[in-house]
Amino acid sequence: MPFPLRDRAAWTVAATLFAAYSAMAVNRHHSLWSAGYDLGIFEQAVRAYAHLRAPIAELKGPAFNVLGDHFHPALVLLAPFYRLFPGPLTLLIAQALLLALSAVPVTRLAMEFLGRRAGICLGFGYGLSWGIQQAAEFDFHEIAFAVPLAARSLELLAHKRWRAAACWSLPLLLVKEDQALLVAAIGGYILCLGSRRLGTAVVAVALATGFLTVFVIIPAFSPGHVYPYAKTAASDAFFSSMDVKGWTLLALVAPTLLLALRSPLVLIAVPYIAARFWTSNPAYWGTDFHYSAVLMPIVFVAAIDAIRRLRTVQKSAPTAILAFALAITILGGQPLMRLFDADEWQGRERFAPALNTLDTVPDGADVATSNRLAPQLTRRCRVFRLILPSPSWPLPEWVAVASSRPFKPSPEDLATIGRLPQLGYRVVEQGGGVVIYRR
Numbered sequence: 001m002p003f004p005l006r007d008r009a010a011w012t013v014a015a016t017l018f019a020a021y022s023a024m025a026v027n028r029h030h031s032l033w034s035a036g037y038d039l040g041i042f043e044q045a046v047r048a049y050a051h052l053r054a055p056i057a058e059l060k061g062p063a064f065n066v067l068g069d070h071f072h073p074a075l076v077l078l079a080p081f082y083r084l085f086p087g088p089l090t091l092l093i094a095q096a097l098l099l100a101l102s103a104v105p106v107t108r109l110a111m112e113f114l115g116r117r118a119g120i121c122l123g124f125g126y127g128l129s130w131g132i133q134q135a136a137e138f139d140f141h142e143i144a145f146a147v148p149l150a151a152r153s154l155e156l157l158a159h160k161r162w163r164a165a166a167c168w169s170l171p172l173l174l175v176k177e178d179q180a181l182l183v184a185a186i187g188g189y190i191l192c193l194g195s196r197r198l199g200t201a202v203v204a205v206a207l208a209t210g211f212l213t214v215f216v217i218i219p220a221f222s223p224g225h226v227y228p229y230a231k232t233a234a235s236d237a238f239f240s241s242m243d244v245k246g247w248t249l250l251a252l253v254a255p256t257l258l259l260a261l262r263s264p265l266v267l268i269a270v271p272y273i274a275a276r277f278w279t280s281n282p283a284y285w286g287t288d289f290h291y292s293a294v295l296m297p298i299v300f301v302a303a304i305d306a307i308r309r310l311r312t313v314q315k316s317a318p319t320a321i322l323a324f325a326l327a328i329t330i331l332g333g334q335p336l337m338r339l340f341d342a343d344e345w346q347g348r349e350r351f352a353p354a355l356n357t358l359d360t361v362p363d364g365a366d367v368a369t370s371n372r373l374a375p376q377l378t379r380r381c382r383v384f385r386l387i388l389p390s391p392s393w394p395l396p397e398w399v400a401v402a403s404s405r406p407f408k409p410s411p412e413d414l415a416t417i418g419r420l421p422q423l424g425y426r427v428v429e430q431g432g433g434v435v436i437y438r439r
Contacts, residue, residue, distance in 0.1 A: 018100035031347030036374025068221030118318035135293035151297035180210030256303035353432025366396035
């Protein structure tokens with residue numbers, strides 16, 4: 001059976017985006033911009049899965065099971081690949097691949113509804129959207145699994161293939177507990193515009209699973225036997241900092257030139273956005289990090305649906321959306337622009353002295369380290385946070401600290417470094433802005 005032309009074009013778009021995302025992530029790691037929070041934590045969890053152990057992440061705390069922080073059993077899928085290629089780059093490349101794959105259903109839908117040229121423009125416009133770029137840049141997060149699943153489910157919703165859309169949405173429940181909101185919204189859309197029975201079933205499964213994970217499964221693994229993020233929900237938080245939240249709302253639909261607002265599909269994003277704005281943690285309100293990645297397929301599929309309905313903009317809108325994405329990437333300093341910075345391609349050489357100093361720590365050692373150095377060691381060592389000693393934190397044999405240029409130690413790290421001699425640690429190696437202590 002011949003490979004359809006629109007599929008070949010969609011996969012070409014995805015392959016191009018994968019090359020860009022992976023190059024950016026790898027270069028960033030080689031320049032020591034990746035961090036223990038969160039790449040190191042996820043690598044520790046996946047490394048444990050790869051060796052058939054419980055997902056313990058010592059960076060979160062001694063014997064800390066990450067299932068007591070978030071519910072993300074989908075990480076198990078990375079274990080075979082990590083066993084073959086152990087190291088943080090496996091996670092970074094996997095994330096780049098997952099994000100790039102999400103462009104396939106978006107591009108394919110646009111080509112089917114609007115034509116080949118329009119589809120390619122919208123596929124690249126989606127891939128260059130700030131929400132996807134921010135996720136591709138910021139280390140690794142389990143949400144990368146959700147983005148292609150959401151994109152495929154939305155593609156099927158646009159085709160009114162209700163049962164298939166529901167089936168593709170359900171695996172989101174294994175990605176992270178907050179994806180229950182997205183699945184419930186998809187079920188609600190099916191209920192209102194398609195099959196009432198199916199939609200009701202999807203909503204019920206999503207809510208039941210969300211309740212089970214938040215109030216039973218995560219507390220069972222949590223040291224405090226509670227859902228650790230419940231305390232961030234605040235009744236007065238929703239209407240606070242509306243300038244930041246308003247800007248985020250505008251930024252979410254701006255890549256589609258506001259056309260997403262002309263389709264009911266955009267309503268699927270509402271519960272997920274509302275939950276973010278309900279928290280008292282400002283990190284969830286803005287446009288940084290990975291929090292908006294799963295919303296990008298929703299707004300782009302909604303825009304494609306809207307463009308199909310609006311004959312007056314069918315020819316110009318896709319090109320304008322791509323032009324806008326390129327302008328924001330270039331003029332707005334989005335992460336992919338770093339690929340055109342020569343320094344980004346010399347990270348391994350520039351930081352060779354620091355990496356050579358880290359080699360002083362032997363394989364299999366217990367080591368406490370600075371946040372920025374942690375993912376350089378998690379492949380071969382048991383890594384802990386650099387933290388003042390307390391009854392719950394051990395004193396490992398080794399300490400690796402970023403103490404001078406080109407690094408900038410945090411005040412907490414400086415306080416801990418100052419106490420190391422009193423705790424019996426002595427300098428055994430230094431260079432490249434890194435100092436190695438041994439106890």
